[in-house]
Amino acid sequence: MMFISGSFAPAGPGTIWKKSSPDRVEIEAYKKLMKDPLSSMVPHFYKDVEYNNEYFIEMQDLLHNFKNPAVMDIKMGTRTFLESEVENAKARSDLYEKMLKVDPTAPTAEELETKAITKLRYMQFRENLSSSAELGFRIEGFKVHGEEPTKDLKCLKSRDEICRTMKQFLNGSEKVRLLLIARLENLKAKLEKSTFFRHHEVIGSSILIIHDGKKAGAWMIDFAKTLPLPEGVTTDHRSKWCNGNHEDGYLTGLDNLIHVLKQCGKSRSKSKS
Structure with a gap:
Protein backbone atom coordinates (compact mmCIF):
# COMPACT_ATOMS: atom_id res chain seq x y z
CA MET A 1 0.00 0.00 0.00
CA MET A 2 1.27 3.52 0.78
CA PHE A 3 4.70 2.25 1.91
CA ILE A 4 5.48 0.91 -1.58
CA SER A 5 6.77 3.83 -3.62
CA GLY A 6 5.50 4.11 -7.15
CA SER A 7 2.16 2.33 -6.59
CA PHE A 8 0.12 5.53 -6.24
CA ALA A 9 -0.09 8.89 -8.00
CA PRO A 10 -2.33 11.95 -7.41
CA ALA A 11 -5.15 12.09 -9.95
CA GLY A 12 -7.25 15.09 -8.95
CA PRO A 13 -8.72 16.79 -5.90
CA GLY A 14 -9.49 13.92 -3.52
CA THR A 15 -8.62 11.12 -5.95
CA ILE A 16 -5.58 8.95 -6.70
CA TRP A 17 -4.48 6.44 -9.31
CA LYS A 18 -3.41 3.05 -8.05
CA LYS A 19 -1.49 0.62 -10.27
CA SER A 20 -3.50 -2.45 -11.17
CA SER A 21 -2.60 -5.73 -12.82
CA PRO A 22 -3.80 -6.62 -16.36
CA ASP A 23 -5.89 -9.51 -14.95
CA ARG A 24 -8.40 -6.87 -13.69
CA VAL A 25 -9.13 -8.86 -10.51
CA GLU A 26 -9.01 -5.78 -8.29
CA ILE A 27 -10.97 -3.63 -10.75
CA GLU A 28 -13.77 -6.21 -10.89
CA ALA A 29 -13.77 -6.45 -7.08
CA TYR A 30 -14.20 -2.68 -6.72
CA LYS A 31 -17.01 -2.61 -9.30
CA LYS A 32 -18.92 -5.26 -7.33
CA LEU A 33 -18.18 -3.57 -4.01
CA MET A 34 -19.73 -0.30 -5.18
CA LYS A 35 -23.12 -2.13 -5.31
CA ASP A 36 -22.66 -3.94 -1.97
CA PRO A 37 -23.35 -3.01 1.69
CA LEU A 38 -19.54 -2.74 1.97
CA SER A 39 -19.41 0.26 -0.39
CA SER A 40 -19.01 2.70 2.54
CA MET A 41 -16.17 0.57 3.95
CA VAL A 42 -13.87 0.76 0.92
CA PRO A 43 -12.39 3.70 -1.04
CA HIS A 44 -14.89 4.94 -3.62
CA PHE A 45 -14.10 3.53 -7.07
CA TYR A 46 -14.43 5.98 -9.96
CA LYS A 47 -13.08 4.21 -13.04
CA ASP A 48 -10.35 2.00 -14.45
CA VAL A 49 -7.74 3.69 -16.62
CA GLU A 50 -5.28 2.39 -19.22
CA TYR A 51 -2.30 4.72 -19.64
CA ASN A 52 1.01 3.98 -21.43
CA ASN A 53 0.14 0.26 -21.55
CA GLU A 54 -0.34 0.17 -17.77
CA TYR A 55 -3.56 -0.27 -15.82
CA PHE A 56 -4.75 1.96 -12.99
CA ILE A 57 -7.72 2.34 -10.68
CA GLU A 58 -8.94 5.88 -10.09
CA MET A 59 -10.21 5.87 -6.54
CA GLN A 60 -10.89 8.03 -3.49
CA ASP A 61 -7.83 9.47 -1.74
CA LEU A 62 -8.60 8.41 1.84
CA LEU A 63 -6.05 10.88 3.26
CA HIS A 64 -7.72 13.89 1.63
CA ASN A 65 -9.92 14.93 4.59
CA PHE A 66 -7.29 14.43 7.31
CA LYS A 67 -4.78 16.97 8.61
CA ASN A 68 -1.29 15.55 9.33
CA PRO A 69 -2.66 12.00 9.51
CA ALA A 70 -1.23 8.89 11.14
CA VAL A 71 -1.68 5.81 8.92
CA MET A 72 -1.55 2.08 9.71
CA ASP A 73 -1.75 -0.88 7.31
CA ILE A 74 -3.12 -4.10 8.85
CA LYS A 75 -2.96 -7.25 6.73
CA MET A 76 -6.04 -9.37 7.37
CA GLY A 77 -6.58 -13.13 7.48
CA THR A 78 -4.99 -16.27 8.88
CA ARG A 79 -3.94 -17.11 5.31
CA THR A 80 -2.26 -14.48 3.16
CA PHE A 81 -1.56 -16.59 0.06
CA LEU A 82 -3.83 -18.06 -2.60
CA GLU A 83 -4.25 -21.82 -2.70
CA SER A 131 0.36 -12.60 14.53
CA SER A 132 -1.31 -13.71 11.25
CA ALA A 133 -1.54 -17.43 12.01
CA GLU A 134 -2.88 -17.06 15.55
CA LEU A 135 -4.80 -13.77 15.53
CA GLY A 136 -5.79 -13.47 11.86
CA PHE A 137 -4.16 -10.07 11.32
CA ARG A 138 -0.73 -8.47 11.40
CA ILE A 139 0.48 -4.89 11.43
CA GLU A 140 2.39 -4.37 8.17
CA GLY A 141 3.54 -0.86 9.02
CA PHE A 142 2.48 2.53 10.26
CA LYS A 143 3.47 6.16 9.98
CA VAL A 144 2.80 9.03 12.35
CA HIS A 145 3.16 12.66 11.31
CA GLY A 146 6.71 13.97 11.31
CA GLU A 147 8.37 10.55 11.61
CA GLU A 148 9.71 7.94 9.22
CA PRO A 149 7.44 4.92 8.51
CA THR A 150 7.80 1.97 10.90
CA LYS A 151 7.86 -1.11 8.68
CA ASP A 152 9.96 -3.84 10.31
CA LEU A 153 7.09 -5.46 12.22
CA LYS A 154 7.00 -8.96 10.72
CA CYS A 155 7.85 -10.57 14.08
CA LEU A 156 5.25 -8.64 16.07
CA LYS A 157 3.17 -11.50 17.45
CA SER A 158 1.67 -11.27 20.94
CA ARG A 159 -1.42 -9.27 21.92
CA ASP A 160 0.67 -7.25 24.38
CA GLU A 161 3.25 -6.31 21.73
CA ILE A 162 0.50 -5.33 19.31
CA CYS A 163 -1.25 -3.32 22.00
CA ARG A 164 1.94 -1.36 22.74
CA THR A 165 2.38 -0.62 19.03
CA MET A 166 -1.26 0.39 18.69
CA LYS A 167 -0.94 2.81 21.63
CA GLN A 168 2.10 4.39 19.97
CA PHE A 169 0.08 4.82 16.79
CA LEU A 170 -2.97 6.23 18.63
CA ASN A 171 -0.75 8.66 20.58
CA GLY A 172 -2.81 8.08 23.71
CA SER A 173 -6.06 9.34 22.17
CA GLU A 174 -9.02 7.66 23.85
CA LYS A 175 -11.39 9.40 21.41
CA VAL A 176 -9.62 7.89 18.40
CA ARG A 177 -9.53 4.42 19.99
CA LEU A 178 -13.30 4.47 20.58
CA LEU A 179 -14.00 5.84 17.08
CA LEU A 180 -11.97 2.99 15.56
CA ILE A 181 -13.72 0.32 17.65
CA ALA A 182 -17.10 1.68 16.51
CA ARG A 183 -15.96 1.79 12.87
CA LEU A 184 -14.61 -1.78 12.95
CA GLU A 185 -17.75 -3.09 14.65
CA ASN A 186 -19.76 -1.40 11.88
CA LEU A 187 -17.50 -3.09 9.30
CA LYS A 188 -18.15 -6.46 10.96
CA ALA A 189 -21.93 -5.90 10.81
CA LYS A 190 -21.73 -5.00 7.11
CA LEU A 191 -19.49 -7.99 6.31
CA GLU A 192 -22.12 -10.30 7.76
CA LYS A 193 -24.75 -8.77 5.42
CA SER A 194 -22.47 -8.56 2.36
CA THR A 195 -23.21 -10.68 -0.70
CA PHE A 196 -19.71 -9.90 -1.98
CA PHE A 197 -18.04 -11.18 1.20
CA ARG A 198 -20.21 -14.29 1.24
CA HIS A 199 -19.09 -15.25 -2.28
CA HIS A 200 -15.37 -14.35 -2.19
CA GLU A 201 -12.20 -15.42 -0.45
CA VAL A 202 -10.42 -12.28 0.72
CA ILE A 203 -6.66 -12.88 0.55
CA GLY A 204 -3.87 -10.34 1.06
CA SER A 205 -6.36 -7.56 1.77
CA SER A 206 -5.65 -4.88 4.38
CA ILE A 207 -7.54 -2.59 6.67
CA LEU A 208 -6.17 0.94 6.37
CA ILE A 209 -6.57 2.95 9.57
CA ILE A 210 -6.21 6.74 9.45
CA HIS A 211 -6.51 9.31 12.23
CA ASP A 212 -5.38 12.86 12.93
CA GLY A 213 -6.11 12.92 16.66
CA LYS A 214 -9.65 14.21 16.05
CA LYS A 215 -11.11 12.19 13.21
CA ALA A 216 -10.52 8.49 12.57
CA GLY A 217 -11.52 5.94 9.97
CA ALA A 218 -10.83 2.40 8.78
CA TRP A 219 -11.31 1.03 5.26
CA MET A 220 -10.84 -2.30 3.50
CA ILE A 221 -8.23 -1.98 0.74
CA ASP A 222 -6.14 -4.17 -1.60
CA PHE A 223 -8.27 -6.69 -3.49
CA ALA A 224 -5.78 -8.03 -6.04
CA LYS A 225 -6.11 -11.55 -4.56
CA THR A 226 -9.83 -11.38 -3.72
CA LEU A 227 -11.37 -14.07 -5.91
CA PRO A 228 -14.90 -15.48 -6.30
CA LEU A 229 -15.39 -18.78 -4.49
CA PRO A 230 -15.70 -21.87 -6.73
CA GLU A 231 -19.25 -23.01 -7.52
CA GLY A 232 -20.79 -24.82 -4.55
CA VAL A 233 -18.11 -23.71 -2.04
CA THR A 234 -19.09 -21.66 1.01
CA THR A 235 -16.90 -20.25 3.77
CA ASP A 236 -17.57 -18.65 7.16
CA HIS A 237 -14.25 -16.69 7.17
CA ARG A 238 -13.48 -18.12 10.62
CA SER A 239 -12.90 -21.86 10.19
CA LYS A 240 -9.40 -23.33 10.06
CA TRP A 241 -7.95 -23.45 6.56
CA CYS A 242 -7.08 -26.71 4.83
CA ASN A 243 -6.22 -26.89 1.15
CA GLY A 244 -9.39 -26.75 -0.91
CA ASN A 245 -11.80 -25.21 1.62
CA HIS A 246 -10.87 -21.58 0.71
CA GLU A 247 -11.22 -20.32 4.29
CA ASP A 248 -9.31 -17.06 4.83
CA GLY A 249 -9.80 -16.27 8.54
CA TYR A 250 -10.83 -12.67 7.80
CA LEU A 251 -13.51 -12.50 10.51
CA THR A 252 -11.15 -14.18 13.00
CA GLY A 253 -8.75 -11.32 12.34
CA LEU A 254 -11.42 -8.65 12.67
CA ASP A 255 -12.73 -10.15 15.94
CA ASN A 256 -9.20 -10.13 17.37
CA LEU A 257 -8.36 -6.65 16.09
CA ILE A 258 -11.44 -5.24 17.83
CA HIS A 259 -10.53 -7.19 20.99
CA VAL A 260 -6.96 -5.80 20.99
CA LEU A 261 -8.23 -2.23 20.61
CA LYS A 262 -10.58 -2.81 23.56
CA GLN A 263 -7.70 -4.37 25.53
CA CYS A 264 -5.60 -1.23 24.93
CA GLY A 265 -8.25 0.76 26.78
CA LYS A 266 -8.33 -1.65 29.73
CA SER A 267 -4.55 -1.63 30.15
CA ARG A 268 -4.62 2.17 29.95
CA SER A 269 -7.20 2.43 32.75
CA LYS A 270 -5.23 -0.04 34.90
CA SER A 271 -2.08 2.04 34.55
CA LYS A 272 -4.00 5.12 35.74
CA SER A 273 -5.45 3.40 38.83
Whole structure:
Protein backbone atom coordinates (compact mmCIF):
# COMPACT_ATOMS: atom_id res chain seq x y z
CA MET A 1 0.00 0.00 0.00
CA MET A 2 1.27 3.52 0.78
CA PHE A 3 4.70 2.25 1.91
CA ILE A 4 5.48 0.91 -1.58
CA SER A 5 6.77 3.83 -3.62
CA GLY A 6 5.50 4.11 -7.15
CA SER A 7 2.16 2.33 -6.59
CA PHE A 8 0.12 5.53 -6.24
CA ALA A 9 -0.09 8.89 -8.00
CA PRO A 10 -2.33 11.95 -7.41
CA ALA A 11 -5.15 12.09 -9.95
CA GLY A 12 -7.25 15.09 -8.95
CA PRO A 13 -8.72 16.79 -5.90
CA GLY A 14 -9.49 13.92 -3.52
CA THR A 15 -8.62 11.12 -5.95
CA ILE A 16 -5.58 8.95 -6.70
CA TRP A 17 -4.48 6.44 -9.31
CA LYS A 18 -3.41 3.05 -8.05
CA LYS A 19 -1.49 0.62 -10.27
CA SER A 20 -3.50 -2.45 -11.17
CA SER A 21 -2.60 -5.73 -12.82
CA PRO A 22 -3.80 -6.62 -16.36
CA ASP A 23 -5.89 -9.51 -14.95
CA ARG A 24 -8.40 -6.87 -13.69
CA VAL A 25 -9.13 -8.86 -10.51
CA GLU A 26 -9.01 -5.78 -8.29
CA ILE A 27 -10.97 -3.63 -10.75
CA GLU A 28 -13.77 -6.21 -10.89
CA ALA A 29 -13.77 -6.45 -7.08
CA TYR A 30 -14.20 -2.68 -6.72
CA LYS A 31 -17.01 -2.61 -9.30
CA LYS A 32 -18.92 -5.26 -7.33
CA LEU A 33 -18.18 -3.57 -4.01
CA MET A 34 -19.73 -0.30 -5.18
CA LYS A 35 -23.12 -2.13 -5.31
CA ASP A 36 -22.66 -3.94 -1.97
CA PRO A 37 -23.35 -3.01 1.69
CA LEU A 38 -19.54 -2.74 1.97
CA SER A 39 -19.41 0.26 -0.39
CA SER A 40 -19.01 2.70 2.54
CA MET A 41 -16.17 0.57 3.95
CA VAL A 42 -13.87 0.76 0.92
CA PRO A 43 -12.39 3.70 -1.04
CA HIS A 44 -14.89 4.94 -3.62
CA PHE A 45 -14.10 3.53 -7.07
CA TYR A 46 -14.43 5.98 -9.96
CA LYS A 47 -13.08 4.21 -13.04
CA ASP A 48 -10.35 2.00 -14.45
CA VAL A 49 -7.74 3.69 -16.62
CA GLU A 50 -5.28 2.39 -19.22
CA TYR A 51 -2.30 4.72 -19.64
CA ASN A 52 1.01 3.98 -21.43
CA ASN A 53 0.14 0.26 -21.55
CA GLU A 54 -0.34 0.17 -17.77
CA TYR A 55 -3.56 -0.27 -15.82
CA PHE A 56 -4.75 1.96 -12.99
CA ILE A 57 -7.72 2.34 -10.68
CA GLU A 58 -8.94 5.88 -10.09
CA MET A 59 -10.21 5.87 -6.54
CA GLN A 60 -10.89 8.03 -3.49
CA ASP A 61 -7.83 9.47 -1.74
CA LEU A 62 -8.60 8.41 1.84
CA LEU A 63 -6.05 10.88 3.26
CA HIS A 64 -7.72 13.89 1.63
CA ASN A 65 -9.92 14.93 4.59
CA PHE A 66 -7.29 14.43 7.31
CA LYS A 67 -4.78 16.97 8.61
CA ASN A 68 -1.29 15.55 9.33
CA PRO A 69 -2.66 12.00 9.51
CA ALA A 70 -1.23 8.89 11.14
CA VAL A 71 -1.68 5.81 8.92
CA MET A 72 -1.55 2.08 9.71
CA ASP A 73 -1.75 -0.88 7.31
CA ILE A 74 -3.12 -4.10 8.85
CA LYS A 75 -2.96 -7.25 6.73
CA MET A 76 -6.04 -9.37 7.37
CA GLY A 77 -6.58 -13.13 7.48
CA THR A 78 -4.99 -16.27 8.88
CA ARG A 79 -3.94 -17.11 5.31
CA THR A 80 -2.26 -14.48 3.16
CA PHE A 81 -1.56 -16.59 0.06
CA LEU A 82 -3.83 -18.06 -2.60
CA GLU A 83 -4.25 -21.82 -2.70
CA SER A 84 -2.97 -21.73 -6.29
CA GLU A 85 0.31 -20.19 -5.05
CA VAL A 86 1.17 -23.29 -2.99
CA GLU A 87 -0.11 -26.08 -5.26
CA ASN A 88 3.41 -26.95 -6.37
CA ALA A 89 4.69 -29.45 -3.78
CA LYS A 90 8.26 -29.39 -5.09
CA ALA A 91 10.78 -28.71 -2.31
CA ARG A 92 12.97 -25.68 -3.04
CA SER A 93 16.43 -24.94 -1.72
CA ASP A 94 16.05 -21.15 -2.19
CA LEU A 95 13.07 -21.09 0.21
CA TYR A 96 15.01 -23.23 2.69
CA GLU A 97 17.85 -20.67 2.60
CA LYS A 98 15.37 -17.82 3.11
CA MET A 99 13.88 -19.56 6.14
CA LEU A 100 17.33 -20.27 7.55
CA LYS A 101 18.29 -16.59 7.35
CA VAL A 102 15.22 -15.58 9.33
CA ASP A 103 15.34 -18.39 11.91
CA PRO A 104 18.18 -20.96 11.89
CA THR A 105 16.25 -23.10 14.41
CA ALA A 106 13.13 -23.41 12.23
CA PRO A 107 14.01 -26.37 9.93
CA THR A 108 12.99 -29.87 11.01
CA ALA A 109 15.53 -32.71 11.04
CA GLU A 110 14.29 -33.85 7.64
CA GLU A 111 14.54 -30.32 6.22
CA LEU A 112 18.06 -29.95 7.57
CA GLU A 113 18.95 -33.12 5.70
CA THR A 114 17.26 -32.28 2.38
CA LYS A 115 18.04 -28.53 2.62
CA ALA A 116 14.76 -27.76 0.83
CA ILE A 117 11.16 -26.83 1.73
CA THR A 118 7.90 -26.39 -0.17
CA LYS A 119 6.28 -23.03 -0.90
CA LEU A 120 3.43 -23.93 1.47
CA ARG A 121 5.87 -24.66 4.30
CA TYR A 122 7.65 -21.36 3.71
CA MET A 123 4.45 -19.31 3.55
CA GLN A 124 3.11 -20.86 6.76
CA PHE A 125 6.49 -20.34 8.44
CA ARG A 126 6.26 -16.63 7.56
CA GLU A 127 2.71 -16.37 8.88
CA ASN A 128 3.70 -18.02 12.17
CA LEU A 129 6.45 -15.44 12.67
CA SER A 130 3.81 -12.73 12.98
CA SER A 131 0.36 -12.60 14.53
CA SER A 132 -1.31 -13.71 11.25
CA ALA A 133 -1.54 -17.43 12.01
CA GLU A 134 -2.88 -17.06 15.55
CA LEU A 135 -4.80 -13.77 15.53
CA GLY A 136 -5.79 -13.47 11.86
CA PHE A 137 -4.16 -10.07 11.32
CA ARG A 138 -0.73 -8.47 11.40
CA ILE A 139 0.48 -4.89 11.43
CA GLU A 140 2.39 -4.37 8.17
CA GLY A 141 3.54 -0.86 9.02
CA PHE A 142 2.48 2.53 10.26
CA LYS A 143 3.47 6.16 9.98
CA VAL A 144 2.80 9.03 12.35
CA HIS A 145 3.16 12.66 11.31
CA GLY A 146 6.71 13.97 11.31
CA GLU A 147 8.37 10.55 11.61
CA GLU A 148 9.71 7.94 9.22
CA PRO A 149 7.44 4.92 8.51
CA THR A 150 7.80 1.97 10.90
CA LYS A 151 7.86 -1.11 8.68
CA ASP A 152 9.96 -3.84 10.31
CA LEU A 153 7.09 -5.46 12.22
CA LYS A 154 7.00 -8.96 10.72
CA CYS A 155 7.85 -10.57 14.08
CA LEU A 156 5.25 -8.64 16.07
CA LYS A 157 3.17 -11.50 17.45
CA SER A 158 1.67 -11.27 20.94
CA ARG A 159 -1.42 -9.27 21.92
CA ASP A 160 0.67 -7.25 24.38
CA GLU A 161 3.25 -6.31 21.73
CA ILE A 162 0.50 -5.33 19.31
CA CYS A 163 -1.25 -3.32 22.00
CA ARG A 164 1.94 -1.36 22.74
CA THR A 165 2.38 -0.62 19.03
CA MET A 166 -1.26 0.39 18.69
CA LYS A 167 -0.94 2.81 21.63
CA GLN A 168 2.10 4.39 19.97
CA PHE A 169 0.08 4.82 16.79
CA LEU A 170 -2.97 6.23 18.63
CA ASN A 171 -0.75 8.66 20.58
CA GLY A 172 -2.81 8.08 23.71
CA SER A 173 -6.06 9.34 22.17
CA GLU A 174 -9.02 7.66 23.85
CA LYS A 175 -11.39 9.40 21.41
CA VAL A 176 -9.62 7.89 18.40
CA ARG A 177 -9.53 4.42 19.99
CA LEU A 178 -13.30 4.47 20.58
CA LEU A 179 -14.00 5.84 17.08
CA LEU A 180 -11.97 2.99 15.56
CA ILE A 181 -13.72 0.32 17.65
CA ALA A 182 -17.10 1.68 16.51
CA ARG A 183 -15.96 1.79 12.87
CA LEU A 184 -14.61 -1.78 12.95
CA GLU A 185 -17.75 -3.09 14.65
CA ASN A 186 -19.76 -1.40 11.88
CA LEU A 187 -17.50 -3.09 9.30
CA LYS A 188 -18.15 -6.46 10.96
CA ALA A 189 -21.93 -5.90 10.81
CA LYS A 190 -21.73 -5.00 7.11
CA LEU A 191 -19.49 -7.99 6.31
CA GLU A 192 -22.12 -10.30 7.76
CA LYS A 193 -24.75 -8.77 5.42
CA SER A 194 -22.47 -8.56 2.36
CA THR A 195 -23.21 -10.68 -0.70
CA PHE A 196 -19.71 -9.90 -1.98
CA PHE A 197 -18.04 -11.18 1.20
CA ARG A 198 -20.21 -14.29 1.24
CA HIS A 199 -19.09 -15.25 -2.28
CA HIS A 200 -15.37 -14.35 -2.19
CA GLU A 201 -12.20 -15.42 -0.45
CA VAL A 202 -10.42 -12.28 0.72
CA ILE A 203 -6.66 -12.88 0.55
CA GLY A 204 -3.87 -10.34 1.06
CA SER A 205 -6.36 -7.56 1.77
CA SER A 206 -5.65 -4.88 4.38
CA ILE A 207 -7.54 -2.59 6.67
CA LEU A 208 -6.17 0.94 6.37
CA ILE A 209 -6.57 2.95 9.57
CA ILE A 210 -6.21 6.74 9.45
CA HIS A 211 -6.51 9.31 12.23
CA ASP A 212 -5.38 12.86 12.93
CA GLY A 213 -6.11 12.92 16.66
CA LYS A 214 -9.65 14.21 16.05
CA LYS A 215 -11.11 12.19 13.21
CA ALA A 216 -10.52 8.49 12.57
CA GLY A 217 -11.52 5.94 9.97
CA ALA A 218 -10.83 2.40 8.78
CA TRP A 219 -11.31 1.03 5.26
CA MET A 220 -10.84 -2.30 3.50
CA ILE A 221 -8.23 -1.98 0.74
CA ASP A 222 -6.14 -4.17 -1.60
CA PHE A 223 -8.27 -6.69 -3.49
CA ALA A 224 -5.78 -8.03 -6.04
CA LYS A 225 -6.11 -11.55 -4.56
CA THR A 226 -9.83 -11.38 -3.72
CA LEU A 227 -11.37 -14.07 -5.91
CA PRO A 228 -14.90 -15.48 -6.30
CA LEU A 229 -15.39 -18.78 -4.49
CA PRO A 230 -15.70 -21.87 -6.73
CA GLU A 231 -19.25 -23.01 -7.52
CA GLY A 232 -20.79 -24.82 -4.55
CA VAL A 233 -18.11 -23.71 -2.04
CA THR A 234 -19.09 -21.66 1.01
CA THR A 235 -16.90 -20.25 3.77
CA ASP A 236 -17.57 -18.65 7.16
CA HIS A 237 -14.25 -16.69 7.17
CA ARG A 238 -13.48 -18.12 10.62
CA SER A 239 -12.90 -21.86 10.19
CA LYS A 240 -9.40 -23.33 10.06
CA TRP A 241 -7.95 -23.45 6.56
CA CYS A 242 -7.08 -26.71 4.83
CA ASN A 243 -6.22 -26.89 1.15
CA GLY A 244 -9.39 -26.75 -0.91
CA ASN A 245 -11.80 -25.21 1.62
CA HIS A 246 -10.87 -21.58 0.71
CA GLU A 247 -11.22 -20.32 4.29
CA ASP A 248 -9.31 -17.06 4.83
CA GLY A 249 -9.80 -16.27 8.54
CA TYR A 250 -10.83 -12.67 7.80
CA LEU A 251 -13.51 -12.50 10.51
CA THR A 252 -11.15 -14.18 13.00
CA GLY A 253 -8.75 -11.32 12.34
CA LEU A 254 -11.42 -8.65 12.67
CA ASP A 255 -12.73 -10.15 15.94
CA ASN A 256 -9.20 -10.13 17.37
CA LEU A 257 -8.36 -6.65 16.09
CA ILE A 258 -11.44 -5.24 17.83
CA HIS A 259 -10.53 -7.19 20.99
CA VAL A 260 -6.96 -5.80 20.99
CA LEU A 261 -8.23 -2.23 20.61
CA LYS A 262 -10.58 -2.81 23.56
CA GLN A 263 -7.70 -4.37 25.53
CA CYS A 264 -5.60 -1.23 24.93
CA GLY A 265 -8.25 0.76 26.78
CA LYS A 266 -8.33 -1.65 29.73
CA SER A 267 -4.55 -1.63 30.15
CA ARG A 268 -4.62 2.17 29.95
CA SER A 269 -7.20 2.43 32.75
CA LYS A 270 -5.23 -0.04 34.90
CA SER A 271 -2.08 2.04 34.55
CA LYS A 272 -4.00 5.12 35.74
CA SER A 273 -5.45 3.40 38.83
